[in-house]
Amino acid sequence: MKSETLQLRLVGPTLLVGVLSAAVLMLFLLTLSGRADMEAQAREERLVANGVAGRIAEIEHAVTPQTVWDDAVAHLDNAFDPAWARANIGQFLWQTGGFAATFVLDAAAQPRFAMIDGAEASASAAFAPFAAQAAGLIADVRAAEAGRAPLRPAGGAMVAAPIQSSAVAVVGGRFFVLTATLVQPDFGSRLPKGATAPIVLTGAELGGDFLRAFERRFLLRNLGLHAGAFDAGPGEAHVALRARGGEVLATLAWAPEHPGAAMLRQAIVPIMLVVIGLVAISYLLFRGSRRMAHSLIVSEARAMHLAQHDALTGLPNRLHFTERLSHALERARRTGGEIAVLCLDLDRFKEVNDTLGHHCGDELIREAARRLAMTCRASDSLARLGGDEFAIVQTDATAHSAAILARRVVETLSGAVELPAGRAFLSCSVGVTLVASAEADATEAMRQADLALYRAKERGRAQFCFFEVEMDAALRARRVLEQDLRDALANGDLELAYQPQVNARGVVTGLEALARWTHPRRGPISPSVFVPVAEECGLIEQLGMFAMRRAFLDSRRWPNLRMSINISAHQLRMRDFIERVAELVRETSIDPMRIELEITEGVLLGDDPETHAALQRLRQMGFSLALDDFGTGYSSLSYLRRFPVNKIKIDRSFVASLGLDSEADAVVAAIVKLARALNLGIIAEGVETNAQRKRLMSAGCDEFQGFLTGRPATAAEIDALNAAVCEAVPAA
Ligand code: C2E
Ligand code: MG
Ligand code: MG
Numbered sequence: 001m002k003s004e005t006l007q008l009r010l011v012g013p014t015l016l017v018g019v020l021s022a023a024v025l026m027l028f029l030l031t032l033s034g035r036a037d038m039e040a041q042a043r044e045e046r047l048v049a050n051g052v053a054g055r056i057a058e059i060e061h062a063v064t065p066q067t068v069w070d071d072a073v074a075h076l077d078n079a080f081d082p083a084w085a086r087a088n089i090g091q092f093l094w095q096t097g098g099f100a101a102t103f104v105l106d107a108a109a110q111p112r113f114a115m116i117d118g119a120e121a122s123a124s125a126a127f128a129p130f131a132a133q134a135a136g137l138i139a140d141v142r143a144a145e146a147g148r149a150p151l152r153p154a155g156g157a158m159v160a161a162p163i164q165s166s167a168v169a170v171v172g173g174r175f176f177v178l179t180a181t182l183v184q185p186d187f188g189s190r191l192p193k194g195a196t197a198p199i200v201l202t203g204a205e206l207g208g209d210f211l212r213a214f215e216r217r218f219l220l221r222n223l224g225l226h227a228g229a230f231d232a233g234p235g236e237a238h239v240a241l242r243a244r245g246g247e248v249l250a251t252l253a254w255a256p257e258h259p260g261a262a263m264l265r266q267a268i269v270p271i272m273l274v275v276i277g278l279v280a281i282s283y284l285l286f287r288g289s290r291r292m293a294h295s296l297i298v299s300e301a302r303a304m305h306l307a308q309h310d311a312l313t314g315l316p317n318r319l320h321f322t323e324r325l326s327h328a329l330e331r332a333r334r335t336g337g338e339i340a341v342l343c344l345d346l347d348r349f350k351e352v353n354d355t356l357g358h359h360c361g362d363e364l365i366r367e368a369a370r371r372l373a374m375t376c377r378a379s380d381s382l383a384r385l386g387g388d389e390f391a392i393v394q395t396d397a398t399a400h401s402a403a404i405l406a407r408r409v410v411e412t413l414s415g416a417v418e419l420p421a422g423r424a425f426l427s428c429s430v431g432v433t434l435v436a437s438a439e440a441d442a443t444e445a446m447r448q449a450d451l452a453l454y455r456a457k458e459r460g461r462a463q464f465c466f467f468e469v470e471m472d473a474a475l476r477a478r479r480v481l482e483q484d485l486r487d488a489l490a491n492g493d494l495e496l497a498y499q500p501q502v503n504a505r506g507v508v509t510g511l512e513a514l515a516r517w518t519h520p521r522r523g524p525i526s527p528s529v530f531v532p533v534a535e536e537c538g539l540i541e542q543l544g545m546f547a548m549r550r551a552f553l554d555s556r557r558w559p560n561l562r563m564s565i566n567i568s569a570h571q572l573r574m575r576d577f578i579e580r581v582a583e584l585v586r587e588t589s590i591d592p593m594r595i596e597l598e599i600t601e602g603v604l605l606g607d608d609p610e611t612h613a614a615l616q617r618l619r620q621m622g623f624s625l626a627l628d629d630f631g632t633g634y635s636s637l638s639y640l641r642r643f644p645v646n647k648i649k650i651d652r653s654f655v656a657s658l659g660l661d662s663e664a665d666a667v668v669a670a671i672v673k674l675a676r677a678l679n680l681g682i683i684a685e686g687v688e689t690n691a692q693r694k695r696l697m698s699a700g701c702d703e704f705q706g707f708l709t710g711r712p713a714t715a716a717e718i719d720a721l722n723a724a725v726c727e728a729v730p731a732a
Contacts, residue, residue, distance in 0.1 A: 018282030022275040029271060033260025041237045041256040044220070048239045048252060051218055056166045059177050059204045062097040064162045067181040067200045073190040076104055076183050076198045080112055089200055090115030101176065101203030103127050107196040109138050127201075130178070133169040134201050136244045137180035140165035141199055145182050153188030160184040167244040168206070175225060175241075175250055176203040206241075206250075215254075223254040310384040312362055313369035321383030321391055325442040328381070328393050329435065340394040340402035343449035344409060344430040347461040348602070349388035352424050354573065355608045360419040364388075368426065371412045380405070391449070399434055399466070406430045406464035414462060429456035430464035451475055482537045485530055488517055489542050496550045497712035500721065501564070501683060504702040508725045510562030510596065512705060513551035514712050515543065535570050544571040545580065552588040554715050555595065558722050564596040564626060569603045573610070578617045585621065592622030596647065599625060601633030604643050612643065619644045626683070631671060640678055648675045650701065652686020658695045665695065672700040 066072060066088055075084035085104050093099040094115060103123065104113035114126035127134075144163040151159050163182040168175065183198045185191055204210075206225060215223045225241075230251030232238040237256035240248045308320035316324065328339050346352075346368060353361035365388060372390055376382045381393040394405055413428040431453025435445045448467040455474070456465035488494055495518075498511040515527045534540040548565055555563040571577055585592055597618060603611060604627075615625060626647040627640075631654055640648075650671055657664035668684075675682040684696045687706030696704065713721065 018279045022278055033264040036260030037258045040259050044256045045237050045239055056177050060164045060179055063179055063181045063202050068162050068184045068186050070185045070187050070189040072183050073185045073192055077192045085113040094118045099202045100205040103201040105199045107194050129171050137165040141180045141182050151191050159188040168241045168249050170249055175206040178203050220254040226251045313384050315369055316383040318385045322442050324381045325393050328395050337396045338434055338436050340397035340434050341445045341449040342392040342406055342430055342432050343453045344390050344428050345453055346388035347427040351602050356421045360421045363419050364424055367417050368413055375408050375412045402432050402434055406432050410464055427462040429461045431456055432464055433467035498718045499712040500710035501705040502709040512564040515547050540568050540570045552590045562594055562596055564598050566598045572614050596624045596626050598628040600628050604639040615644055647681035650684040655684050655686045655692050658692050669699045
């Protein structure tokens with residue numbers, strides 16, 4: 001996934017979460033404050049409604065002392081006394097309670113006295129506007145009066161409970177609480193004279209004073225009284241004042257407290273801070289996750305790269321290469337072109353690795369990869385398949401272009417490379433196959449290139465070779481050969497031949513043991529063919545031990561002769577090699593002083609401590625060491641000085657060139673001088689002619705091995721030869 005896409009996918013949800021949580025918080029607070037306001041308003045309305053009821057009760061209370069009173073019965077009922085009514089009802093109630101209207105109605109409910117706003121008025125005229133609204137109250141009082149228990153003086157106790165009825169009323173545009181109170185005795189010193197007593201009707205005005213007092217008492221703001229049902233605005237509280245019949249006469253309205261809104265106003269700053277904090281946290285979260293996502297993407301890409309590339313060289317690995325090859329084949333199938341697959345392998349890399357160490361081996365691989373990368377074109381696919389194996393796919397190839405590339409690769413990967421542990425010589429072998437689209441898949445193409453590589457190695461390395469159909473047959477033949485060699489070793493079909501080594505006087509001084517295998521169908525097979533096969537398929541230990549045992553045993557037949565035995569580098573690397581040799585010495589009871597072990601220069605390459613120790617142990621056991629094929633490998637003076645070698649064997653390639661190539665004479669002379677200087681023995685191998693022998697002798701070499709002085713022979717033949725030698729040179 002692209003990094004931007006992933007980031008976008010992250011931004012959306014994170015920001016959404018931030019904004020949503022802030023919105024939800026705000027909504028929650030708004031709802032909470034709205035509900036708090038509503039509840040506060042409802043409470044205020046209940047409080048005011050109770051307040052109105054309380055006020056009515058207070059009004060009723062204020063009237064009671066003047067009406068439930070023996071004196072009132074005496075002056076209003078028993079006989080009507082207008083002066084008393086004026087002083088004790090009209091004026092008293094106006095002055096003490098602020099009652100704006102006061103009436104005294106007689107037993108028949110006819111007005112007998114009236115006072116309006118502190119002034120006595122004509123009773124019937126003043127009462128007329130109140131009559132209709134007072135009727136219901138009067139009826140209530142009469143009903144209660146009729147249901148009252150008979151009045152009886154109670155000797156100091158109250159005779160009767162007050163009988164009253166109140167209601168809100170509008171008269172002449174003024175709001176009143178109208179209260180009808182029955183005149184009753186309190187101690188019963190006077191009792192009403194008839195069945196019905198007079199009634200005092202009072203009207204307490206709900207005017208400005210009432211409203212201000214109410215405001216103060218209940219801590220209300222903007223309290224107003226409105227006629228009829230009032231349409232209260234939003235956020236305005238109201239209480240309906242109802243007439244006795246239930247219809248709404250007036251409405252008290254005011255501006256209630258808004259505790260929720262007030263709280264919200266106070267909390268808005270902290271809330272905003274919280275919201276900003278939330279948004280900041282969301283942003284930080286977003287940034288953190290973006291960074292995490294980014295590093296995830298990077299590590300995924302790295303993991304992908306690692307899975308497809310080789311860690312040492314950074315080149316595509318086998319897996320990746322196979323994919324590319326398949327794609328190239330697929331494309332070639334569509335477009336009809338051809339592709340070339342080159343498999344290459346560094347020559348003798350294993351020796352470098354084993355002797356100079358893995359660190360140097362890695363260096364060499366890196367250097368090879370670097371050079372190869374420079375050799376390939378952009379359209380070629382280069383890969384490291386593993387170890388010292390590389391491969392290249394060349395698209396739109398022809399036999400000609402593939403050959404050019406292969407030659408360039410061989411040339412690029414040849415020459416000396418300076419490594420931390422010393423100089424190594426780089427060379428490589430290349431196998432090439434040209435695949436026409438339809439005929440092969442990736443596996444088959446690789447197999448063909450591998451076979452060609454194998455052939456290039458067989459032909460002497462440092463070259464390239466094209467795949468040919470017959471190589472399949474060659475491979476099969478090699479597999480058969482491996483199996484046959486295995487069988488031959490198991491069946492004891494291998495033998496040893498012995499080639500004499502002679503001194504300057506022609507006297508045989510030693511023998512070199514050479515393995516011989518006569519194949520049941522193919523006849524004799526050269527050890528230069530089957531020894532490398534044994535080395536490659538893991539049979540060399542068995543072959544080496546066979547040759548050593550046979551040579552040890554046979555050497556007992558010729559006690560006067562030194563026995564030389566070839567040791568492969570693979571054998572020296574075996575962990576229990578020394579123990580097995582010691583065991584063999586004990587078993588065959590031979591004297592190691594008479595045995596010479598031939599090793600090649602490759603064994604000495606690098607300063608491998610194990611090889612060093614193994615050679616030292618062999619010397620301590622009494623064996624002497626000869627350096628075989630000297631001059632063909634990594635001849636180094638320092639190796640000769642460091643390793644406990646006793647003798648140098650001049651390779652037969654120099655001997656063969658003696659007299660033909662002046663350089664060969666010089667090289668041989670130099671080798672002989674070197675050996676003398678280092679106090680080493682010297683022998684020349686492959687001496688075929690007398691001329692060669694003479695030249696060697698004049699260079700200072702006095703020991704020879706070759707067809708001139710004796711071909712490899714059977715033990716029986718050596719028996720005969722040795723008898724002759726013993727005759728000619730009797731043992732001292
Ligand atoms: P090498 O150790 O250098 O043995 C000498 C080779 O030169 C032998 O070849 C021998 O037959 C050949 N030779 C001797 N004199 C002449 C001559 O005058 N002219 C020519 N053209 N050749 C001559 P061979 O027996 O075919 O052995 C080849 C190689 O196989 C040996 O080379 C040695 O490296 C290896 N080998 C043979 N036997 C054994 C063995 O038992 N163990 C191991 N590890 N390697 C062996
Ligand atoms: Mg040899
Ligand atoms: Mg040799």
